[in-house]
Amino acid sequence: MKLLAHIGTYFLLMKRTFGQPQRHSILYRQIMREIEKVGINSFGIVVIISLFVGAVITIQVNFNIENPLLPTYLVGLTVRDSLLLEFSSTMMALILAGKVGSSIASELGMMRITEQIDALEVMGINSASYLILPKMIASLVFFPILCLLSIIVGLFGGYFACALGDIIPPADYINGIQYGFQPYYISYALTKTVFYAFIITSVSSYYGYFVKGGAVEVGKASTKAVVQSSILILLANLILTRTILG
Amino acid sequence: MIEVKNLYKSYDGEFVLNDVSAQFEPGKCNLIIGRSGSGKTVLLKSIAGLLEVDEGEIWYDDHKFSHLDTVTKQKIRKEMGVLFQGAALFDSLTVEENVLFPLDMFTPQSRKEKLDRANFCLERVRVTGSNGLYPAELSGGMKKRVAIARAIALNPKYLLCDEPNSGLDPETGIIIDSLIKELTEEFQMTTIVNSHDMNSVLEIGDKVIFIFQGCKCWEGSREDILKTDNEALNKFVFATSMAKKIKEP
Numbered sequence: 001m002k003l004l005a006h007i008g009t010y011f012l013l014m015k016r017t018f019g020q021p022q023r024h025s026i027l028y029r030q031i032m033r034e035i036e037k038v039g040i041n042s043f044g045i046v047v048i049i050s051l052f053v054g055a056v057i058t059i060q061v062n063f064n065i066e067n068p069l070l071p072t073y074l075v076g077l078t079v080r081d082s083l084l085l086e087f088s089s090t091m092m093a094l095i096l097a098g099k100v101g102s103s104i105a106s107e108l109g110m111m112r113i114t115e116q117i118d119a120l121e122v123m124g125i126n127s128a129s130y131l132i133l134p135k136m137i138a139s140l141v142f143f144p145i146l147c148l149l150s151i152i153v154g155l156f157g158g159y160f161a162c163a164l165g166d167i168i169p170p171a172d173y174i175n176g177i178q179y180g181f182q183p184y185y186i187s188y189a190l191t192k193t194v195f196y197a198f199i200i201t202s203v204s205s206y207y208g209y210f211v212k213g214g215a216v217e218v219g220k221a222s223t224k225a226v227v228q229s230s231i232l233i234l235l236a237n238l239i240l241t242r243t244i245l246g
Numbered sequence: 247m248i249e250v251k252n253l254y255k256s257y258d259g260e261f262v263l264n265d266v267s268a269q270f271e272p273g274k275c276n277l278i279i280g281r282s283g284s285g286k287t288v289l290l291k292s293i294a295g296l297l298e299v300d301e302g303e304i305w306y307d308d309h310k311f312s313h314l315d316t317v318t319k320q321k322i323r324k325e326m327g328v329l330f331q332g333a334a335l336f337d338s339l340t341v342e343e344n345v346l347f348p349l350d351m352f353t354p355q356s357r358k359e360k361l362d363r364a365n366f367c368l369e370r371v372r373v374t375g376s377n378g379l380y381p382a383e384l385s386g387g388m389k390k391r392v393a394i395a396r397a398i399a400l401n402p403k404y405l406l407c408d409e410p411n412s413g414l415d416p417e418t419g420i421i422i423d424s425l426i427k428e429l430t431e432e433f434q435m436t437t438i439v440n441s442h443d444m445n446s447v448l449e450i451g452d453k454v455i456f457i458f459q460g461c462k463c464w465e466g467s468r469e470d471i472l473k474t475d476n477e478a479l480n481k482f483v484f485a486t487s488m489a490k491k492i493k494e495p
Contacts, residue, residue, distance in 0.1 A: 119334040
């Protein structure tokens with residue numbers, strides 16, 4: 001029953017979120033602010049993690065397929081497909097659920113307990129639409145950009161590992177990342193990222209928006225937001241992979 | 247005028263408001279007083295429409311607020327200014343942006359007109375030279391003043407204040423109270439102030455309603471309050487030993 005109540009409240013919140021915005025100029029301004037908060041401010045973490053993961057995957061793949069019968073360009077091909085199919089969409093979404101999701105839940109939670117959301121409601125403003133919709137649009141627009149960035153930086157990470165670590169000749173690596181390339185994989189990764197962006201923002205907003213109590217409850221809501229978003233991302237990954245590739 | 251008729255509100259079967267009826271007149275500071283947990287905030291939030299009552303009616307002049315559709319409710323809310331206990335200023339906005347916020351949302355005015363109005367409101371509450379500061383950089387008293395400026399930005403007909411001087415020193419508290427009274431008389435607003443501070447009652451209470459265990463227990467003026475023989479009210483008003491000495495010299 002409690003789960004059903006949660007699901008019902010979540011969908012009612014989403015209905016309010018997609019209600020008519022108060023003013024389009026204000027919505028635009030809010031979206032720009034959110035793009036900076038959820039998108040541009042995540043550039044650093046995406047670049048650092050992708051660079052290292054790209055390098056580590058290269059080293060590990062080379063270590064595991066070290067066989068004279070296997071061509072060395074396979075390292076590049078495997079790194080590319082790992083990044084495209086799983087890491088830059090799903091793993092990056094799990095990382096962003098931690099960074100962006102907890103930030104959204106705690107921001108909204110603090111606004112709730114300090115009566116800022118009540119202040120919006122009492123002014124006659126649809127607080128869900130005003131607060132959540134810009135975050136959602138910003139994430140839906142910007143997370144795919146972060147996914148693309150992660151793919152590019154991850155591939156560079158692999159290249160640096162080859163060039164600096166003497167893993168395989170860099171020319172073989174470049175040959176590998178070009179070999180049998182299917183552009184369809186990129187749209188697959190971007191499609192998954194759009195779903196994940198929706199999950200992260202909506203679930204985190206739900207937990208933050210309905211906080212009751214004080215600072216401890218805000219912390220709990222933030223943790224719940226990250227945990228639930230992560231579980232839903234993994235579930236969505238399974239369903240989307242089966243649906244799109246299966 | 248705001249009128250509440252036979253309001254009931256319960257949580258888990260326990261009544262927090264029990265058959266509360268009252269009239270709040272325009273141009274006056276109507277005070278709701280009572281002990282902590284007596285139901286004052288629930289009553290004020292019900293009047294503001296932030297809580298749904300179980301039974302009863304809330305009237306804003308000729309509009310039955312408790313039974314209105316969302317659009318009409320929103321129209322009335324635009325004529326309502328609310329000062330929350332913790333000021334509820336938007337953390338991410340500066341002082342000026344906070345006061346501009348309702349103007350940006352609801353008025354078609356030009357940027358200059360809005361800025362003029364925001365500055366007028368800030369001057370009116372005696373906050374000058376702090377336009378670029380964020381709420382975190384303000385003192386408690388300043389936050390309350392800015393919140394009042396935001397509440398009056400749209401020239402509201404109704405002003406609802408939840409414990410406006412809580413957490414403030416007595417002197418600043420009186421300044422805030424006086425400001426609310428001044429603005430109420432100047433703009434002929436219907437003002438409802440929640441308080442458990444006797445200084446406020448004696449300073450600005452044109453009409454006082456005493457809530458005790460969710461029921462309206464007493465109603466009168468600030469002059470009457472000192473002469474009443476209502477036991478619960480006397481216990482509340484003369485709670486300190488110093489006040490008791492004044493009552494029984």
